[in-house]
Amino acid sequence: MSRFTIACASHSDAILSRNLAxxxxxxxxxxxxxxxxxxxxxxxxxxxxxxxxxxVIFAHHDVYLPQGWDQLLAARLAELEAIDPNWALYGSYGVGLDAANIGPVWSTSLGQIVGRVPLAPVEVQSYDELLIVLRRSSGLRFDEALEGWHFYGTDIVTQARTRGLKAWAGALPCIHNDGFHENLGPDYAASYQAMRRKWRDQLPLRSPIVKISRSGLHLLRSQIGARRSTSFRAEMALDNGTPVQTLAARCGWSDLSASA
Known part of the structure; x- marks a missing residue:
């Protein structure tokens, strides 16, 4: 049995072949x-x-893991096990308990590296779903009642925390070669409302995009903000046709094994 497996949900072999593969x-x-x-x-x-x-490393098909990433992951998990032997989840980008954004990750849609660089694992309340590391012996599974493709990174962390387990993020760089996201659509709103209903007793929760609140007004604020900032964000976004190896090199991540 291998210690690691990478799992990916993909609807496009073209995107997969240009990135994660x-x-x-x-x-x-x-x-x-x-x-x-x-x-x-x-x-x-x-x-x-x-x-x-x-x-199990759950990664989006538009994510690229640079040279030496597996060695760095092993080193980061060794650091984590020293402080939390029963850890359940680890990620490349999450929202800390203090609402800080924990990274670092390259985002093509934002044209920059996002998230602060922690010197030690940081406990988080949610993940960006681009990459989530799950420890199988935690017993965690994803809630299939949560339809669609949003907020499952917040949901799986909240599941863990309600069981007395912890989720963490750290300095585990990767390339998220994502395309520009214009608005928060109806499917996003439906997932937001599902999270409000499911975790009403745990609210508020902060996802990387929006605060999940009892009133639900934060979704409206985020939708308005997304519409108003569309042009600005479109100018920030870069072409996701750039070779991922080039993006990694520009970030200084051509070989992560030296950081392990």
Whole structure:
């Protein structure tokens, strides 16, 4: 049994082949792809059932893991196990308990590296879903009642915390070669309302995009803000056709093994 498996939900072999499939660590870590699933939760639970590694890395198909990323992950998990032997989740980008953005991650849609660089693992209340590391022995699974492709990074962390487990993020750089996101659509709003209903007793919760509140007004504020900032954000976004190796080199992440 391999210690690590990478799991991905993909609807596009073209996107997958230009990004995640180019990650050098796939020479030693198996990649499991779930195609055309009805929701992220369904895809990822299917991946859990189809694999047996103790550590499952759930990554978007537009993510690239630079050279040495697997060595860095092993080093980061060793650091984490020293302070939390029963850790449940780890991620490249999350929202701390103090609402700070913990990274660092390159985002093509924002044209920059986002998230602060912590010197030690930081406990978080949610993840950007671009990359989530799950420890199988935690017993966690994704909630298939949460339809669609949003907020499952917040949901899985909240599940862990209600069980007395912890979720963490740290300095685990990767490239998120995502396209420009114009607005928060109806599917996003539906997932937001589902999270409000499910976790009413735990609110407020902060996802990387919006605060989930009892009133729900924060969604409206974020939708208005997204519409008003569309032109500004479009100018920030870069072409996601740039080779991911070039993006990694520009970030100084051509080889992460030296940081391990």
């Amino acid at each position: 180019l990650s050098p660590c796939l020479a030693s870590i198996p990649l499991h792809v779930e195609r055309n699933a009805p929701s992220a939760a369904t895809a990822y639970n299917r991946a859990l059932d189809a694999t047996d590694a103790e550590v």
